[in-house]
Amino acid sequence: MTRSHAPPTLATVPASSDIGRIYVDAAHLARLELQAHGLSFIPPAPLTSVLSGNHASRLRGRGLHFEEIRNYLPGDDIRHIDWKVSLRLGKAQIRSYTEERDRPLLVIVDQRMSLFFGSRRAFKSVVAAEVAAFAIWMGFAAGDRVGGVVFNDERVVRVRALRSRSRIKTLFATIVDMNQQLRADTDTRTNYDQLDAALQGVLQIAGHDCLVCVISDFAGATPRTRTLLRALSAHNDVVAAMIFDPLWQRVPEHRALVVSEGQLQVELRIEQERVRLPLTSLFEGRAAEVAELLRTSGVPLMAISTEDPVVDQVRRMFGKRARLSQGAGL
DSSP: OOOOOSOOOOOOOOOGGGBTTTBOOHHHHHHHHHHTTTBOSSSOOOTTSTTSGGGGGGOOOSOEEEEEEEEOOTTSOGGGBOHHHHHHHTSOEEEEEEEOSOOEEEEEEEOSGGGSOOSSSSOHHHHHHHHHHHHHHHHHHTTOEEEEEEEOSSOEEEEEEESSHHHHHHHHHHHHHHHTTOOSSSSOOOOTTHHHHHHHHHHHHOOSSOEEEEEEOOTTOOHHHHHHHHHHHTTSEEEEEEEEOGGGTOOOSSSEEEEESSSOEEEEETTSHHHHHHHHHHHHHHHHHHHHHHHHHTOOEEEEESSSOHHHHHHHHHOBOHHHHTTSOO
């Protein structure tokens, strides 16, 4: 699909009743820090975590810095014995490492027109912003630098990673700016090329041993998307959050569905089987296509729905540390 070349229309300030449902603001994203307490990308995690099992082996965690070679001491991990040096010196020698104190967390946040839709609790664009905020607060709590790439149909904005609350404010301001520009009465159409442009932008700022969270509905994903994800995951840990609306899974059978692309509206008579079945097939086929593309890229996939509170879904996927879960009250 070709993108309209008309200048983007800035959204008016959303009504307070729209915040958290149709739009987000910086205060809403900042308040999620309390709900993120006790959530972590770092093991231990419950067996139901998206990072458990096969996925756990794909996540490198923090990098290690070589410190010194020293004599082996009882209790040392024998996997760190340097056999060449040990043979030369005639006694066991250990290669000693220290763990990196922090690593960059990069969030890729989609705010295109394809996300300006929701049939349940909140729009997909809002859910994407909330997932990004949870990831940012989880990384910040772990002592990591935070940065990322935020994109819409017109722009791709890169924010380099720093460990500071002012950097988090910059990220939130960028997300909110793009989120509040979304509106139905605009000529802007979904730019399907922007997803790959954003991933390419991350490749330019991600060195190695970063944790990269891609948050999108993956509209316009192509084999090139898979190639870029593989390139990112070659030297970094990459997790994908696919934002979806339950309408994709459960097309209502007994009521009309009105859809609009901003200017024209069409009423779909869902109660008619000849209308409902092709739509159901289209939605299910697209979801399966994206899931398969992500699976073959080697990137763990989290499916995040617009129906349930994001914090509940993140808890189920990443879990809380046992010692915190009893007293946090979350």
